[in-house]
Amino acid sequence: MRLTCPLCGERDRREFYYYGAEDYLRRPAEGAPLAEWDNYLHLRDNPAGVTKDLWYHEAGCAQWLVVTRNTVTHEISGVELVAERKA
Amino acid sequence: MPELIAKSALEGRSLTLGGVTLAEVEVGPITSVALFPGGAKLAAKGLKTLGLAMPAPNTFVEKKGMRIVWTGREQAFLIGVAPPAIEGVAVTDQTDGWTVLSLAGAASVEVLARLVPVDLRLPVCPVGTALRTQVNHMNAVILRTGDHAFEILVFRSMARTAWHELETTVSMVAARAGLKI
Amino acid sequence: MRYSGLRVITEGLFGNRGWTPAWREPSPKAEYDVVIIGGGGHGLSTAYYLAKNHGITNVAVLEKGYLGGGNVGRNTTIVRANYFLPGNSEFYSHSLKLWEGLEAELNYNVMHSQRGLINLFHSDGQRDAFVRRGNAMINQGDDAILLDREGVREHLPYLDFGNTRFPIYGGLLHPRGGSARHDAVAWGYARGADRRGVDLIQNCEVTGIDIENGVVKGVQTTRGAIRAKKVGIVVAGRSSQVAAMAGMRLPIESHILQAFVTEGLKPVINHVVSFGMGHFYISQSDKGGLVFGGDLDFYASYAARGNLPMVEHVMEAGMTLMPMIGRAKVLRSWGGIMDMTPDGSPIIDKTHVEGLFIDCGWNYGGFKAVPASGWCMAHLMATGEPHEVARKFRLDRFATGHLLDEEGTGSQHNLH
């Protein structure tokens, strides 16, 4: 499996760490009800198809990436830096 | 209090086998220069005093024995020179954090191809390439310094493992070369 | 038809012509008391115990492919009861007891073999954690024995005790742990359920769940609508998709777990062995193949196949722990789709829809749970109350913080 890091280029999957769905980027505001935190931390769409998830180029540039990826075919259609993502 | 004696991780070890030379080398100071948001202009000014600029991703630039090596987003290692006064950046000394190994010789690409999961073909990875990647299970910064020459930065505490793995690989590649004869 | 050694001999003498189908191939009826979605191990055992324990036999199991085609047919067949958190302990303990009588219960040889499971540890800290676990197992009424390095050597003389990266300090032996023949478990429950009147309907995919005013009414399938008073979702690997048909978003992320089997070899590994530092575990099947695996591939996937980095990691772990297996050749690798929950423990619970129940989130521990999962799911569906050994497997425990996190790795689905 190969991922194209926007900075380092195409790299082997072994250089990356996987976190989970991009839901983790939408941190509830301070004081949000616990149900929102449950949504944020635990509940997932978990689609069999295109999803966006978070990878960390741990053995590379140490950037977190949002990867648009198909969970059935593993096709990757986009990779974006978390730090420079468009909202 | 006597002067403290400095010691490198591998005490300057070197090895030549099968047309490849592996050696621990001394590269002088290593300084991390990381831009703060909006700091690019100030940083450029500071680096200019050395005649250097922030390098493009995956590259390093060498000038008068100094190198500036891309190591991450808006981050570089300044190698071989004390850092100048520079604003707009976080400056962190990294000199002691790394052991630098030089690998040179005709079979050097073959050796690295056994440990590094990155395409090292010359057109893809020309001289002047800086890779943040791994040497087997260790994080590393790899500089392509020549068609058949590399410098490899690994964490100092792992220098012995890096040496061991490179040495083993060099000997396997040499044994294969013997097979062909 | 009752199976026995005598039967095998008499049938053998007459050309094996007398064997009858292990189960019927019925067409779906228009209505059932209970519909179980999913003909895997858990779905089949749920149906079996609904019939056996609760006398509910007007039941259909709907399977989109073939019976036992999910994770029950693609796992590394380990059976154990070595959990330490209350909530898990009693459940897996109950499951192991069911395993111990399963052949007689099902009149089917599932080849459950209690050859002993050894979890190796490699530091004082790991030893203490395993001692805590072992004591919990004994407190629960199960068995555990602490082995020192020499004790491990007696059982597993082939490990690398000299030159390994992580020295072997000792192991926790679970004598009643072992393995079983995975397909046979599915087939045994299927045959047992069928004999009690349950309709096992293969090639029947559920495409919708009918809900009216918060009450379940039945399901839509590729073979037509089927009405049901109660519906159980038992589709580990596809839980999120099926639950979404009822408007639910589950605390689950699907991940691949690869496993490997080698060519057949004469007996060389007689236990189930688990490496504490490298996510590597291994046993040898009765056919002689070394069956082993490691960690998840770690990225969410429904592809049922893995990639090389984890393959290599598992092989490297094998080589550092027991280099005598180096010349065994991997014959086949495969991947199962795991329902990973944020605490690594499963869910057997009611849902917000009346009459709709869910059994999911088995992470990669579902195989050994097959008997108790069916037992408890059947109890829940029949009585409306959770079974006492499964009462902590609540769907809302993540929201409330009543977690069952054996690994202690927190709310990241792929870390359990």
Added chain:
Amino acid sequence: MRIDGKGLIDRTKPVRFRFDGKDYAGYKGDTLASALLANDVRLVGRSFKYHRPRGVLTAGSEEPNALVEVVGPTNQTPNVRATMQEVFEGLVAQSQNRLGSLRFDLLAVNDYLAPFLSAGFYYKTFMWPRVFWEGLYEPLIRRAAGLGSLSGRHDEGTYEKAFAFCDVLVIGSGPSGLMAALTAGRAGADVILCEESHAFGGRLLSDGGVIGGVPAGEWLAQILAELEALPNVRLMLRTTVTGAYDHGTYGALERVGLHKPARPNLPRECFWRIVAKHAVLAAGALERPVAFPDNDRPGIMLASAVRTYLNRYGVSPGKRVTLFANTDQARAVARELMAAGVTVAAIIDPRPDASAVEDCPVHLGAEVVGSWGRLGLAGIQVRKGGDVLQIETDCLAMSGGWNPTLHLTCHMNGRPRWSEELAAFVPMEGAVPGLVAVGAANGSMSTYGALTTGHAAAQKIVAALGRKVQIEVPQAEDAPYAVRALWAVEGKGRAWLDFANDVTTKDVKLAAQEGFRSVEHMKRYTTQGMAPDQGKNSNVAALAVLADATGRGIAETGTTTFRPPYTPVSIAAMGAGGRAEGFAPQRFLTSDQASRDRHAPMIEAGLWYRPSYFPKPGETTWREACDREVAMVREAVGVADVSTLGKIDIQGKDAGRFLDFVYTNTFSTLPVGRVRYGLMLREDGHVLDDGTSARLGEDHYLMTTTTAAAGLVMRHLDFVHQAFCADWQVRFISVTESWAQFAVAGPKARALVQSFLEEPVDLPFMGVAPVRVGGVEGRLFRISFSGEEGYELAVPTRYGEALFRDLVARAETMGGGPYGMEALNVLRIEKGFITHAEIHGRVTAHDIGMEKMVSAKKDCIGKAAATRPGLWGPEREQLVGLKAGAPISAGAHLFVPGTEIHRETDQGYVTSVCWSPTLGAWLGLGFLKDGRARHGEKVRLVDHLRGLDVICEVCSPVFHDPEGEKLRA
């Protein structure tokens, strides 16, 4: 027998080898199979279940029968295909899976019990009495099952792994592969051509023919010479592409040294990870056996294999050969045998309308319905019309048509498509992105078809790469491939489908009869296709028999899928480098040698090696050394290397704000020159890590993490920064490796430290200052993990060893010395400091009594989720101290004295214990339900595993100097 004048073996290089204790001669270029056949050895193995005598069936890696053990000087390799193992001087091999000799295998009795050992019989029996399963039946089954043996000794062989990258990976070097490689190579693309065998050419080596007007061999030599000369083409011999993975990654196994006697450092095998933009599957096709009764005797082989042995190895597997085949192509072998002077007794062709014109008897519309011969074929029964003929023959060449070698196209879950025309499955286009099948692998069965499809596919790839090439496809044989499906021949007796797993047509029919009608059920019930050949020889025929038995077509019945690897790959090759210490990097402290010089046992801690204790002469147990080191710290001074702790340098105007966000407590208010203990939570509210952070300057902090969590914390900080505050003025970088840091603790710590400083510094407790030590810029922290007055002195790593040696030497003059991990642990338990034994991932700030450290004034990671009701209240187990007069243990559980011991009465557990020489008692840290409210109570500590049952007193976890007077002294 060897045939003069034929074959590509090197007759000038004879090779001696040994099989089952007997010496034989072969030639360089022979495989073990060809050399044995040349020596008229037909019996080479025993079957899996019935222990039937078996001989060579094929000439390739798909061989199901001729599996042997190769015995090396130090170890043996089981299940080696004799058809792939090249002979070399001194090769020793032996047959396997037998009880007794190969000729008199006692387990052959199983063959007589066959009626009772039909598919799935074991599910129906061995159930009574229950204890007999594990005691008797299973051990018997296990001993009888399996194939070859591992020695049980460590594999000390050399193995390697490597990466390769290319534009085009060509898999197979037959005509289609060569043409593809040549086309792409001439166009200038980077090409890797992998060939599984020990010579390039594929079927050209066996079938000969004419290409472009010259003999195929000549054409092959020309093409190879050109490819070898192209710098952009890499030829990889003895390399099997074993798996197709995501995004153009392929696994491949190269047999580097298996054809030679072992040499130092020479890898036996290399496992390649090849990344290719495009791949061409030119793996050819595999011939199929026909299932007729007793079709498994030694001497019955695939027709293509007979042809390979004849033309490539100069061997005729028999003296009186018969052919049973349903294609015109298969006739060639009979003609070539006759041309070589071998008698062909008969051709049996089931097609009534095929040609009868050959130089030997031809039986059209006929089928082989049986065979005889005890340990090898002696004759066959042929049914023709209503008659049954008996034909004496010692080698039957059979062919039931061909299956494209499409396995790799299935590795990403793609299912092949059934072709009625070819009576075979063909690859589904696009099943593996970037991989295209050509030649016979895609159903183009003629040589010309192979050349043109190989060329066309490569042309497309060349264009996609933006290159151009003009190349002419040479003329070659282009006969149409006419096949009429022939899967099984009805007759009396068992007809084998899966030779390797002993699955017959009866087993498949029985499966269907018992309701195992899905192809997956059939496979799993009969074990068809699960043997070492992965069903290469049997899948399609078994499927056809199942389709027939269930009244469905083959297309409707579907197929099982092929999974990686294509051919079995050794664990050692894929795990190369993992052996021994290679599994994970080793991290060494600068004090490592100095500690070893003092005979300190080194223990592994988060990849680092740290000294356990420093034994003194006369000390016989670790406890003696540990007790002494503890007392030394409490009474004088101790020195310990603490460089393993993670150190993160954090800078920027928002550095304090950032720390406030990741720690529960506040750091933005910390004065410059001061240090503060910080608690870090995961976002789910549980403790992630703890440590101290120092404020070195207005915008400059240094964070410390625990050794184990250093990487985890870095990743966490990167996430929080990049995800939530990328625009803040903050940057951080690990400096763990940059500093060697030593703890100096004890009443004389100050004196020791000051004696090292060029200028004295008066540091308050939790202070930090830059210092100069021995001519070097360093840092001094006044922090303590022991409860004594403590300092940590840090210098750039290169000076670490020197400073450690000097500190220890001077400490010793003050009645102190070095202390190791054991003493460090005792000291911290006495003081109630926690480690990851306590913060094990399931505890909250509340559980460890630090809820007050969660600032109410600000948000921080984990704050919200920690308020979930399940994470609060008296039901939670809380950190307590435990004191006992007798030995206690970590991992023990806690109970109320007088209650029964079981899960429901369990009150908690112990995480850390020590004998405290300071307090003269056994101390423990643990978690107890509502523990903080229970100080002063007695609890019963039970450790079943270690046989401990001790009453302890519950107390505060801080045993030593609870007021902290010593720290602040």
